[in-house]
Amino acid sequence: MDRGAGGGVRGGGVRRNRSATLALAASVLALSAGLAQAQTAAPVEYDLRFDDAVHHEARITVTWRDVGTEPLRVRMSRSSPGRYAIHEFAKNVYSVSAVDGAGRALTIGRTDPYGWTIPGHDGTVSVTYTLFGDRADGTYAQIDATHAHLNIPASLMWAEGQEARPATVRFRPVAPDWRVATQLRPTEDPYVFTAPNLQYLMDSPTEVSAHAVREWTVDDAGTPRTIRLAVHHAGTDAELDRFAASARKVVDQQIAVFGDVPDFDFGTYTFIADYLPYVSGDGMEHRNSTILTDTRSFAQADFDQLGTLSHEFIHAWNVERIRPAELEPFDFTDANPTPSLWFAEGFTSYYGPLTIRRAGEQSVDGFLADLGGTLGFIVNNPGRAYGSPQEMSLRAPFVDAATAIDPTNPTIFTSYYPYGQIIALALDLTLRQRFPGVTLDDYMRRMWRVHGVTEQPFTPDDLVEALAVTTGDRAFAEDFFARHVEASELPDFGPLLGQAGLVLRPARPEAAWIGGPPIRATGTALMVTNVPARGSPVFEAGLSRGDEIVSVDGVEMNADADWAAVVAARKPGDTVEIAYRQRGADKTTRLTFAADPAIEVVRVETAGGSVTEAQSAFREAWLGPAS
Known part of the structure; x- marks a missing residue:
């Protein structure tokens, strides 16, 4: 299979300094007495x-x-658990006022956009503010006549130096059936x-609405x-x-992967779901x-x-307790x-669909x-x-629901x-191949045993x-x-998948492809919509984002159907002449179509072969019984 470049060799990968970790631990111990006092x-x-609520205000x-x-x-916070980029939550806060313990109005100073400074109080400070929220997802808040969907960092102020204090939160619903x-x-x-x-407060998203509840118990070594x-x-x-029954099967399969149930604080794990046309699709993990x-x-x-749901519940182990330092x-x-999102998010992405398959909630062919x-x-x-899995992990602040107005590549x-x-x-697949059992x-x-149960954050080492x-x-x-994490090399997946009687093959070998x-x-124009990949037919033709395609082999291009007809009529190796307009200049170029590199994974039986007994056993041990 194709092998990528970049990332470096051992020693060039991203590693956490252990002496720095020990120094941090010593600092934490030194502060423990002060934190205990703050908690009282x-x-x-x-x-x-x-x-x-009808105007999206709390x-x-x-x-x-x-x-x-x-x-x-x-x-207000600028970031949120489960997100790795900056989100300026203070932008949705206004009409801020403060009083002291006697009810006297206090002066509020503002020297930066993130917070407020309140002097002259008597040891008690009450701050009142308006929060605007109209985006229900894992990051923001939505308040309307149907619910209050609250990501806490997007919703609640906090005071510097008071982080160790416990908190009491009272919700005042607008309807009697809200819970x-x-x-x-x-x-x-x-x-x-x-x-x-x-830390716990900010990690606790909340839904206040007339929602429905289904629940069940799982056994944790005798503790429900x-x-x-x-x-x-x-x-x-x-x-x-029906959905709850499917979720229960998936939860059971995930417990089987780790062989243990997390010790959920207060004994409960809650899926908080909004499946409504006015929300934004998302999933966001939290501790419980x-x-x-x-x-x-x-x-x-x-x-x-x-x-x-499957992806996010895996996070109850991987990320929430098996946690990057x-x-x-x-x-x-x-x-x-963190350089470890390839593990924290990527391995979770592997087990999400795998446990659905093992639960019998997806067919083998659908999974493949x-x-x-x-x-x-x-x-x-x-x-x-351009980079290894570690390098791509470190770019999360630029891409994880982050916004910028300048175009990027x-x-x-x-x-x-x-x-x-x-x-x-x-x-x-390599472990199953090289290390039987x-x-x-x-x-x-x-x-899980070393870093999850003990809640000792892990380093790349x-x-x-x-x-x-x-x-x-x-x-x-x-x-x-060294090869696959600190550099970007991939193994040959053909033999690895072959152990399970699976065939890796081109999906559309006869299809023309521009890349x-x-x-x-x-x-009214047919446009190149983004920057082309280096080496692709579009790139080699000199086309780039924003170029307007005027004609192909003399045929005028005006609509999607015009371009679709051009591609459908060509095969790999065919060349066409394109007239286009680039930054106001009329130009021509020649584009040679390549073969579509898309691949697919199918059962050997689907490809016309026969599966062996050993391959069938391997497949079932990996993917679960066929359904």
Whole structure:
């Protein structure tokens, strides 16, 4: 298979300085007494009202008591757990006022866009502000007449120096049938919850609405843990029951991977789902909960929401407890980059669909169709020439729902989600090939026992160490990371997949292909829509983003159908003459079509061959029984 360049050799990869880690640990120990004292202080009190929900506004009051006499610095977060880029949440906060313990109005100073400074108080400060929110996803807030969907960093202020204090949060719903879904600790009052500190509070998304609930328990070595599914949707009870039954099967398969259930704080894990036409599709993991949003109903999506649910629940182990050292503790004032997202997100992306398949919720052929698409995307991805999985992980602050107005070159980035997914596939199949009885599940269990159960954040070196211990072969572990993680080489997947009686083959070998971005109608013109990949037919023809295609071999081009007809009539190796307009200049060029490099993975039986008994056993051990 194709082998990518870049990334460097061992020693050139990204490694965390262990002495720095030890120094950090010493600092944490030195601060522990002070933190314990802060945790015994009066809790921070939050009160949330939604009286003007129809205009997407919440009115929020936060009270700090016994804070001394120095000016109190309060602020909004700039980043959010599960996101790796900057998000300026203060932009949605306005009408800020403050009073002291006697109710006297306080002067508020503003020297930067992120927060407010409040001097002259009596040791108690109550700040009231308006929050605007109209985007329901894993990052922001949405407040309307149907619900209050709150990502907490996007919603709640906090005070510098008071992060260790516990918090009490009161929600005041606008309708009597609204209830609260959250990982915050419940109290006897169904609308009042608590958090032990700021880190936990910020990690606790909340849905206040007339949502439906399904729940069940799983056994954790004799201790029951509750799995709760809170769904705000417009579907039927029967549809929700069907979805809950599928979710339960997937949860069971994921527990089987790790051989253990996380010790969910307060005994419960909550899926918080909004499946409504006015939300934005997303999924966002948290320590004991996840946000799931989709614009489609169960019926419209044919229950496809199961894919996001599966991905996010894997995070209860991988990311939330098997945690990259760079994310702990989370910094709410800046981006939180780590070189290990290829593992944290990519290996999660591998197990999400795999556990759905093992649960019998997707056919083998359906799983292979999706796998082949992802494998082809990575094998043929031009971004691998510009960096390893570690390098792509470090670029998360530029791409993880981050926005910029200047155009960028999309061909130099390969998402760490599918990149890591294919590294996981390579490692799983290689382990099964070289080390009988050892699979990627064993590697994940090792990471769970050493870093998840103990909640000791891992470094890139720790990932290598876990593989060395799992296989008993340090040379193999170091070589695998040097070639496939610190550099961007891919293995030959043909023989690896062949163990399972699977065939890797071209998907459309006779189809003509131009590579790079699509050419499509934009307004009244046919345009090249983005920067082409280096070496692709479009690139070699000298075309680039924004070029207007005027004609092909003298035939005028005006609509998508015109270009589709050109491509359909050609085969690999054919050449056409293109007249185009580039930055106001009329030009001509010649474009030679290449063969479509798309690949697919199919069962050998589908390809006309016969599967052996050994291949069938391998396939079932990996993917589960055929359904």
